[in-house]
Amino acid sequence: MARKSALLIGASGLVGAKLLGLLLNDSEYEKVIIFVRKSLELKHPKVEEVVLEFDELAQYKVYFKVNDVFCCLGTTIKKAGTQEAFKKVDVEYPLEIAGIAKEMGAEKFLVISSMGANARSKVFYSRMKGILEQELEKIGMGSLHIFRPSLLLGDRKEFRVGESVSSLISKGLPFLFAGSLRKYKPIGAETVAKGMVLAAQSEAEGVFIHESYEIEKMN
Incomplete structure (x- = not known):
């Protein structure tokens, strides 16, 4: 069977970094291409690093000739600076990536969204x-896996108060996230990454939405 x-x-983000490590250690994958704005200075026989500006994605279509495309792009409004800048990173880039992936024959598209995603929500995020999820479905990938994690746990480069508080609560008072509140339980970045790799092993076609508590069950 071909690898x-x-x-x-x-690949430089919280989940993306964990996912990269898993893909490189997975014998099922013989090649992993990563798109980055700044080189990760990573030396590995499986890795092909492409340094690019995401506004020029259309120029890199040849790299989309792969089996699986994993999209872990994401930012915050604070980091992006404006709502428009946030929308470009979290909505416009992933949609363009999915569109090119479909055009170039990729079999699966796996993307990180968020718990509570709702195109009609009054909350901008x-x-x-x-909207991202809604538009991704319209593209018509053979296999689309959408991951909706709760607050992510892991070592970030920047400090986020909400995630730090949630981490302390989930570790000290885990019973608070039982029953109907289980979907709000923070989830480890590595757990999400493992879920994405497992989903990529499925041959089932269609649209699959993985809620946070379901991602935990996958591991």
């Missing part, structure tokens, strides 16, 4: 994630 190839966008 697979993957394209990973967002949730609305943008909902």
